Amino acid sequence: MKPSVRFPVSPTLLRRLAYASIIANVAIVVTGGAVRLTASGLGCPTWPRCTDESYHTTPEMGVHGMIEFGNRLLTFAVGVIALAVLLAVLAQRPRPRGLLPLAIAVFLGIPAQAVIGGITVLTDLNPWVVGLHFLASMAVIAAAYALWRRTVEPDGPAMPTVPAPLRTLALLTTVVSATVLVVGTWVTGSGPHAGDKGAARNGLDPESISQVHADGVFLLIGLSVALVFAFRAVGATRAARAAAVLVAVELGQGLIGFVQYFTHLPGALVAAHMLGSCLVLLATLAMLWSTRERRPVAPENRPSPAAEPVPAAV
Template identity: 65%
Template structure:
């Protein structure tokens, strides 16, 4: 049994499953809000005052909300399995143990914030914190998955360029944070009686759009810079993927704005936010300090001739 649990391939698959499950959890959380099921279970940790599970009296909203709570247990089981498998790795890896424990610790923390969300009747600021907590867990799950392949080589970038990936990640966080405020100011509150932030949705949406354009500009600049310095292929590919995901997310954002926030478009936009975050994490990972970047080859005419003795 120890040999099975200590198999590196098992841990890698579990880590990937954990990462995917946490992204899906964000999607199901969005479905809870978009269907008006945010208070389908009006209390926490119970679903009702007398039951931990939904009842027929709660109707479809209760089923949707309880389903999202159930998925939290699935995510927790995957996180626990990762901790166990990381413990049995030989030789034992400190990073694997650390990241697996962080993912596991993040699940109940996220659940508690979700409970506070219910107890505060979907306070929009607590809802925003709940989403950002999910992003933190996804970041830890991504790091765990990456580390299951061993320590990445990374890249050594010129000093002026080295800060650009970190700046891109910081702006990504800002885009996600402002996006939660847009959500908290819009019509999809999760319940007909839930309060809103009181901020002007048009003004907050404009601020969000400005931050998105800044992020896209930084991402394009990063991609060109990485090509110019001959950065490793993994780094250039990660930057290209980030741009692609941002463009797709931007299209969905414009569609939902000009079509007056249909539920399907808003749901896809929430899921897309998680994918943008994962893509930004990939850029950070592939550009972190490590092995020297591959220098571009010198032009053929610039190479000195090499004389060889003749027989």
């Protein structure tokens, strides 16, 4: 039997690919917003084809068809990066624990997100499905972030860096952050940017649901500020720094939100707010991860060289 050949991937390359996956998934959220803000949501009126006869746009469909089809093509680019990450993880020797499930989750999340995007088209941009499409992208970004963090951490046990009550507070802040994102999709679904002139709205009162969203933002900022002082009080410098970054991102996002509301939702600010949503999510996850750290396995606890697999000869 011919011996197998291994193609190991350097940890540096894997980290860069994982980081690129985060950037790509954030980019597709922003470009997806551009599709909606330019009223190009039905530029390709069906799915998975762009028209009943063609998988690609036609000149007759104009700029809206080009924008929508371009966003669909970007999905393939994001999928290629996710596939590259998965292959790199499979080739990793030794492979950190938990890395493969995360790589699979990110890779499978791309087609799942695309299918939900297709359903938005088939339902004529139903606002609840559009919101689910956005939240699916947020879930993929979260998985991509977890994957990237796993590539930069040593392969050892995760140890808490703050007391248990503060870890609970950090988790509560993360839940509130996720809730703010969900309510934000309800605000969007009640507003004017439907993605197409004929698309329905969710029927919620824009002013009332915007107030609920704003209340959630105030709660989130309050919790985040409390975390900054609490982490500093226990000497958790890294966690305090991460919480401070989260507060800064939240304040910036909140400022954009208020300005866009009082200026009647100009497209440029809405796009910036969508990017800000991704940054709030990433900053929240960074804060949560800062409450624990992985420490290298002590030499005496590592497998002896004789117990490790020997690469097959070519």
